Amino acid sequence: MRIAPSRSRTLRGGTAVVAAAALVALGAVPALAAGPEEPDLGVGTIAPVGGVQPGSSFSTPLTFLNKGTAEVPEVWVTYAVSPGLKADETYKNCAYYTTPSYDEMPERNVASCRIEQPLKPGVLYGTAKPVSLKALDSAFRDDLRVTVGVEEPDPGDGGSTEPVPGTGDPLTLVEKGPAADADRTNHPEPAAEADVTAANTADFALTGDERKGKPGEKVTATVKFTNKGPARVQGTRDESVTTVDVRIPKGTSVVKPHGFCDAVTKTHYRCGTSQSWVDVNGGESYPFVLRIDKAVGRTTGEVSFTGQERPFDRNAENDTAQIVIDTGKDEGTAGSSGSNGSTGSTGGSSSTGGSDTTGSTGSTGGTTGSSGGSSSTGGPTTGGATPQTGGNLAATGSDSTGPLIGMAAAAVAAGGGIVWAVRRRTAVQGG
Secondary structure (H helix, E strand, O other): OOOOHHHHHHHHHHHHHHHHHHHHHHHOOOOOOOOOOOOOEEEOOOOOEEEEOOOOEEEEOOEEEEOOOOOEOOEEEEEEEOOOEEEOOOEOOEEEEEEOOEOOEOOEEEEEEEEOOOEOOOEEEEEOOOEEEEEOOOOOEEEEEEEEEOOOOOOOOOOOOOOEEOOEOOOOEEEEEEOOHHHHHHOOOOEEEEEEEEOOOEEEEEEOEEEEOOOOOEEEEEEEEEEEEEOOEEOOOOOOOOEEEEEOOOOEEEEEOOOOEEEEEOOEEEEOEOOOEEOOOOEEEEEEEEEEOOOOOEEEEEEEEEOOOOOOOOOOOOOEEEEEEEOOOOOOOOOOHHHHOOOOOOOOOOOOHHHHOOOOOOOOOOOOOOOOHHHOOOOOOOOOOOOEOOOOEOOOOOOOHHHHHHHHHHHHHOOOOOOOOHHHHHHHHHO
16 A cells, blocks of 8 residues: 555655765765676577477477576576466476466466576577477467576465476586577577467357346346367457357346446447456356346347457357346237347347347357356356456446446447456455
8 A cells, every 4th residue: 555645755854864864874884895797597589389289299499598797506497388288297306386377367387497507608508308398188379488597486375286396307408509699689588488379179158048027026147158168268368258248138127237247238238257268167157137127028138259259169059149038928018029039130239229139049048048047146157356358357347337338338439348357446445
């Protein structure tokens, strides 16, 4: 928490005399000798790896350069991979552990290795043999990050697994010769990253819900998004891995939307995800509390995907679903469920209220998604807590649709999505 301005001024005024005295005293102290030179280490650029088959192994060479003027007696080399990858072989001078996800970063499988050999200045080094990694069945969009330093990395607190020592031959470095200017350019920082992509698919599926009630009653209809795998999908950093459009059935109105959802119109909501990735069998649940305003028979609202493209999803049969509400017998004061499906508009459009009458389109999940119901807690089913939609991490939604309509419409006009910052809001409230 920041110090209040008045208190800050008091502290500065109260310490002015002490600070002046300290400066005078420092002028009487002889200058200290310069400390030892800070190591200047670099990791070589790592080429992207593509076309990996799930379940197979692959290897990548790693190089390191001491760009300083003094010899470094030993170094720590750490390589960390995203959840679709793991170390294929272990080295006895390395410790292996997993760090949990935090903020917008997924969990990591980490190998931290102590290299007990000196690195001479101006000499290029490489691993004695390429580091071997394995692509898991869930591999798809993954990455590798390598760092080098003179201090042991801290696994940190907050859920890291207990480090386990490796059992194979030690990881060692070998001299590759004097470094050229190009080598110095190719080793700019003490860390380097590379993308690793696997030839894999994932099936994103939507499930709707069916409820029954009378005019004046409230019902909770829950829409579900699930990644049926086999791949875990990492989307664009800080954006929803996908976005779900929810159209509200005729004859009903929204009393309370899910916190990850924002209003486009009174009858059209757009829902994001808690993280920029989704694990296998992970996803989100979006309960909507609806009030039945009048009896119009069986009335439907369309649910569909929007947001990031999904070329990896080859099963379109479960890409749409329906919310079905049985409001009771139509007394002729409003259109029946038959007229509800006559508009034929698509669930993905961002048109105004009338476009929610799309229930007659073919859907696989329309009446089968009774799970969740009114007892749903509304929380995400993935490990993250920062809801997102198409564009950036964003707000939480509100019971008042007026401000949300304006905000969401502006986002749609900009061609982006909505991103939700529930975790940030929670952190502020808890602080």
